[in-house]
Amino acid sequence: MSESIKRRIAALLQKTTSRGCTEEEALAAAEKAAALMREYGLSEVDIEISQQSVKAKTHGASIRDLLWRRLALCTNTATLLVIDDDNHRSFIGRAPGPEIATYLYVVLDRAIDRAVREFKTTTFYKRRRNIKTKRQAVYDFTAGMVYRLSVRLNALFADTVSASASAEAKRALAARYPQTVPVRTDSRRLKNGNAVGMGIASGNNVNLSHGVGGSSGPKAIAGKAGA
16 A cells, blocks of 8 residues: 555645635545545545654664664554565554654664764773674673663653554554564673673763754654553
8 A cells, every 4th residue: 555645645634624724625625535545445544554664774683673662662653674675664653653763763773883883992892802702792782772772762752652552553563564473582691791881871872852852853742642
């Protein structure tokens, strides 16, 4: 189903008298929207539930993927990873949740990349003796950063998280992608407390506010959409 059709119907449904349209214009728009919904077998929920995707580097099992699942919960969306020649992670839910989720995905993913690069310049990392211990150190650092960013997301979206909206998003995902399967995340044991602590400190330094309310990113979710 083309998202352009859904956007077209959604735009027609916005043409109401309360938004400045005449009664004739509003009625004509409503009739056109209803006709398109019948033609494509869509309900109002189908129109109200949107989907946004972003290119993904991970394959669902990375420690970072725990953060993307937390991001989905905080934005009242459901998420899935489409693995093909050009991997994408999608967020599905009522607007503006998917827009906020994909925007913050890019912000957070880049922040983790940047922090890992900086971590690899530290004496702590350089003292690891082989590839295996270096990889473990990066994993522990990333785990600490993911943990701290997850806590911050919980606090940032505490007033707008909605169990009913999240459940609705999961139902929409299941309906659109019935063949999805869960992916088990790499949850190896942490071995470097110092690296975890450094990751937590880096998580404190990421600017999240511009991603949910500032001029450079999507606006925050306005109010809860249910209980």
